[in-house]
Amino acid sequence: MLTRKQHELLMFINERLKETGVAPSFDEMKEALDLRSKSGIHRLITALEERGFIRRLPHRARALEILKLPESSSPTLGHGAPAATGFSPSVIEGSLSKQSSAGSGTFNSANENDAMNVPVMGRIAAGTPIEALQEESHQVSVPLSMMGTGDHYALEVKGDSMIDAGILDGDTVIIQRCDTANNGEIVVALVEGHEATLKRLRRKGGSIALEAANPAYETRIFGPDQVKVQGRLVGLMRRY
Numbered sequence: 001m002l003t004r005k006q007h008e009l010l011m012f013i014n015e016r017l018k019e020t021g022v023a024p025s026f027d028e029m030k031e032a033l034d035l036r037s038k039s040g041i042h043r044l045i046t047a048l049e050e051r052g053f054i055r056r057l058p059h060r061a062r063a064l065e066i067l068k069l070p071e072s073s074s075p076t077l078g079h080g081a082p083a084a085t086g087f088s089p090s091v092i093e094g095s096l097s098k099q100s101s102a103g104s105g106t107f108n109s110a111n112e113n114d115a116m117n118v119p120v121m122g123r124i125a126a127g128t129p130i131e132a133l134q135e136e137s138h139q140v141s142v143p144l145s146m147m148g149t150g151d152h153y154a155l156e157v158k159g160d161s162m163i164d165a166g167i168l169d170g171d172t173v174i175i176q177r178c179d180t181a182n183n184g185e186i187v188v189a190l191v192e193g194h195e196a197t198l199k200r201l202r203r204k205g206g207s208i209a210l211e212a213a214n215p216a217y218e219t220r221i222f223g224p225d226q227v228k229v230q231g232r233l234v235g236l237m238r239r240y
Helices: 004-020 026-032 038-050
Strands: 054-056 064-066 091-093 115-125 138-143 152-158 172-176 186-191 195-204 207-211 220-222 227-238
Touching: 004 026, 004 038, 004 064, 004 195, 026 038, 038 054, 115 172, 115 195, 138 152, 138 227, 152 227, 195 227
Parallel strands: 091 227, 115 152
Antiparallel strands: 054 064, 115 138, 152 172, 172 227, 186 195, 186 227, 195 207, 207 220
8 A cells, every 4th residue: 555655656657657758857756745855755766666556667767667556546558658548459360462452361350342452651660760651562451440531551560669559560550641640649750851650649848759658668759840740540450
């Protein structure tokens, strides 16, 4: 059971992670809890870690991960993102054809009359960003139920930084073209004009955070002119 101060600190860290993707500094924690010194924060952090509520990530400044919240609060995963919000993939399983038609691909919930071909525009990094999107390499048949209005394209996922969001290396993600996204949505982000990456978008003031769903990866913070949204994630297909 947590003390009042331990509970206050845990909830403060959780809210800050949800807002910015970055844990607060010890000075910010001290001010939020109205403590006189940072030594008190050290003791509270250690107590929360010993009780299994948080984890300090090694070799990274201000790197805290929320492992759980008290039973009276909603549980969180990864970098403090609520478990019940954001993208929860509905996976369409089957073989993904590299033909312009549906080919031999089979879907659990759709047939050829319920699907349309979507261009695959190369690979997207779910890890260290790679060069910007390539030209169309082939097409895949995607169930209409997976897509909304507007234009769509597909990307092959490379990397493991979004595994806690259910997105694995080798998956094919379906992207709805757009240049804006809501806070907390998973997007294709073009970084400084030449790096494309798949990350959760967080906005705080004049900054944009690109947040991974794997504690092994750091959240990257950019100015508003350094990141352009090129689409938002609406679906996922997996080949076995």
